[in-house]
Amino acid sequence: NIEVYERDGVYQIIATEIAPLGVGVMHVQLEQTKKKLEKMGVFDVNIKKKIPLVPKKIAVVTSLTAAALQDIIHIAERRYPVCNIEVYPAQVQGTAAAQTICKALSSADKSGADTIILARGGGSSEDLMVFNDEAVALSVYACNTPVISAVGHETDTTLADYAADMRAPTPSAAAEIATPDKSDILNAVRLLRQKLDKAMELKLDKAVSQIESCDKLLKLYSPEKRLEQSEKAVCDLEKRLSQIMERRLEKLSVKLDGYVSSLNILSPFNILGRGYAIVQKDESVVDSVSMLNVGDEVDIKLSDGSVSANITFVK
Structure with a gap:
């Protein structure tokens, strides 16, 4: 504002705002705007x-x-x-x-x-x-x-x-x-392809190894394998049973031969061979004269046959 003192002819300028001229004004305004936006978080790097x-x-x-x-x-x-x-x-x-x-x-x-x-x-x-x-x-x-x-x-x-x-x-x-850069992408793709090929190769090798392991386990525990094992076990049992039966029969045969020998030793027919005879009446062995009467018919067994006779007297 301008005030004039007429008596003295003096002019007085009253300044209500002071700002730099030209570029200085724009710089001040720019700094004010920058601070305002900073407070609002517009420039926050986070x-x-x-x-x-x-x-x-x-x-x-x-x-x-x-x-x-x-x-x-x-x-x-x-x-x-x-x-x-x-x-x-x-x-x-x-x-x-x-x-x-x-x-x-x-x-x-x-x-x-x-x-x-x-x-x-x-x-x-x-x-x-x-x-x-x-x-x-x-x-x-x-x-x-x-x-x-x-x-x-x-x-x-x-x-x-x-x-x-x-x-x-x-x-x-x-x-x-x-x-x-497309060249960087192509290089990255080539590298990824190499890694992918290697990963696939490792995965396939692992899968083949697993399949081979599974195949071995299947063969080991398959019904066919179990049947073969059972068949072998049956054959082994048959052999063992046959051996046991043979040994058993041999023992029984030896035992039977012993019984036969004992029977032969005790057999009355062996006594007949030494000149003795067996007298029977009505198919009963006569071991006492009291069992006979005059006129009875008896059978006399000898070592090589038998004859019939009538009792003429009892002594």
């Missing part, structure tokens, strides 16, 4: 999302006429040609730039992309000021999809860089970060 190693689709938020877009597409096609690149156009400078960037980020986040690249080529500090806009930083922070910020040159740093999950020094570097 919540940064990992960039997918093998993306299927990458969303690029930049100007359609930017050289950075061609760099990203060229590098992505060279490194990982199977990846789909979708471009979400936005103004990267001017008064409406912040609004278009926020809208493009929202659309890219909903597209199902694996990674978002927010890119702009080099420029002056004033050209990059849109990426220091609070709304842009919050839009980057709000994305559920991992965001790589590649704004300006390697020495340029914006609030969008701090809010992003990863900062790339250049758009070309962002493309390299977002895509794997």
Whole structure:
């Protein structure tokens, strides 16, 4: 405000706010916004999302006429040609730039992309000021999809860089970060195939060994094997039984011969051979004269036959 003292012709300027002129004003505002976002946790490194190693689709938020877009597409096609690149156009400078960037980020986040690249080529500090806009930083922070910020040159740093999950020094570097090198993937595939072949070979060897073990066990405990064992056991038992029976018969034969010898020794027929005879009456042996009467008929057995006789007298 200006106050005038008419009497003395003195003008007095009353300052209600003091701020640096030009770039200084923007710097102060930037620091204030940065502190505000820090308190909100927008720059918290603990919540940064990992960039997918093998993306299927990458969303690029930049100007359609930017050289950075061609760099990203060229590098992505060279490194990982199977990846789909979708471009979400936005103004990267001017008064409406912040609004278009926020809208493009929202659309890219909903597209199902694996990674978002927010890119702009080099420029002056004033050209990059849109990426220091609070709304842009919050839009980057709000994305559920991992965001790589590649704004300006390697020495340029914006609030969008701090809010992003990863900062790339250049758009070309962002493309390299977002895509794997196909040669590395092919080498990894070859290595995995070798490991898989070796694992399969070991697994097959183990399976063959198990089958052979099972086959041995089946042969060992199979009904056929048990029948063979039983058959052998029966044959062994038959042999043992035959041997036992032979020994038993031999013993009985010897015993029988002893009985025969004893009988022969005690047999009355042996006595007949020495001149004796056996007298029988009515098939009963006569061992006393009292058993006979005159006129009785008797049989007399001799060693070589028998004769009949009549009793004429009893003495």
